[in-house]
Amino acid sequence: MKPVVAIICDTTHSGPHMYHQVGDKYIVALRRCADVTPILIPALSTDPIGADDIMKIADGILYTGGYSNIQRSRYGDAEAPSGEHEDPLRDANTLSTLPDLLQSGFPMLGICRGLQEMNVALGGTLYPRVHEIDGRFDHREDKNAPVDVQYGPAHSVSVVKDGILGAIVGEEDFMVNTVHGQAIKDLAPGLQVEAFADDTTIEAVSCPEAPGFNLAVQWHPEWRAWENEQSSKIFRAFGDAVHAHNKAKSA
Numbered sequence: 117m118k119p120v121v122a123i124i125c126d127t128t129h130s131g132p133h134m135y136h137q138v139g140d141k142y143i144v145a146l147r148r149c150a151d152v153t154p155i156l157i158p159a160l161s162t163d164p165i166g167a168d169d170i171m172k173i174a175d176g177i178l179y180t181g182g183y184s185n186i187q188r189s190r191y192g193d194a195e196a197p198s199g200e201h202e203d204p205l206r207d208a209n210t211l212s213t214l215p216d217l218l219q220s221g222f223p224m225l226g227i228c229r230g231l232q233e234m235n236v237a238l239g240g241t242l243y244p245r246v247h248e249i250d251g252r253f254d255h256r257e258d259k260n261a262p263v264d265v266q267y268g269p270a271h272s273v274s275v276v277k278d279g280i281l282g283a284i285v286g287e288e289d290f291m292v293n294t295v296h297g298q299a300i301k302d303l304a305p306g307l308q309v310e311a312f313a314d315d316t317t318i319e320a321v322s323c324p325e326a327p328g329f330n331l332a333v334q335w336h337p338e339w340r341a342w343e344n345e346q347s348s349k350i351f352r353a354f355g356d357a358v359h360a361h362n363k364a365k366s367a
């Protein structure tokens with residue numbers, strides 16, 4: 117069997133029932149571009165699946181994007197206005213596992229909400245609405261546009277020298293898509309910026325002190341990753357780390 121990558125689910129409701137789900141684009145990008153077997157980890161409310169179990173059943177973890185916003189109380193902000201789309205169970209399951217997995221050298225990739233989770237789990241804060249900050253772009257997608265347009269190239273990112281992202285993509289700047297309303301405000305201790313947008317929004321981070329592969333990006337490389345040079349390279353680098361971790365585990 118190919119090495120396994122765990123993905124912690126979003127929770128949704130349909131009628132009176134709760135469901136655990138992960139977007140197809142993440143699963144397909146992992147399979148096609150990282151050559152791994154993705155498995156879904158339910159976001160349980162009681163007896164959740166912790167970091168130790170994830171390390172036993174998988175060789176890496178992907179923290180995905182998600183339409184819900186991390187609860188503001190998680191980073192010390194005032195409560196959100198009513199109607200905010202939140203997923204407290206996803207928050208509980210991702211934020212509790214992330215620090216231990218990172219410190220254990222477990223290969224980790226974070227995408228969009230996943231980048232925000234990495235920052236909040238390690239003690240950083242977010243702008244709940246980055247487009248309301250003077251001088252910032254609107255980083256949200258046009259929800260009325262066709263999905264190809266929503267995930268089309270939207271702005272460039274400048275890659276920081278001597279970081280892991282630069283080593284992976286081998287470029288100083290490139291275009292990315294953008295599908296988010298929250299963004300990093302205060303960077304968590306131990307995190308390093310890997311890329312910025314022109315409006316200064318932090319677009320990629322890593323934790324250089326952690327012993328394993330780790331990278332998180334604010335854009336969506338999973339979208340048709342196989343058609344995009346930088347996205348393919350990011351998934352390939354993550355896949356290589358997952359394969360290496362699997363080999364070392366079974367040696």
Ligand SMILES: N[C@@H](CCC(=O)NCCCC(=O)O)C(=O)O
Pocket residue numbers: 139180181182183184185186227228229230295296297298299
């Ligand atoms: N809600 C957060 C994160 C945005 C995000 O991850 N969008 C992707 C949604 C679709 C998907 O599941 O991939 C924010 O608004 O900043």
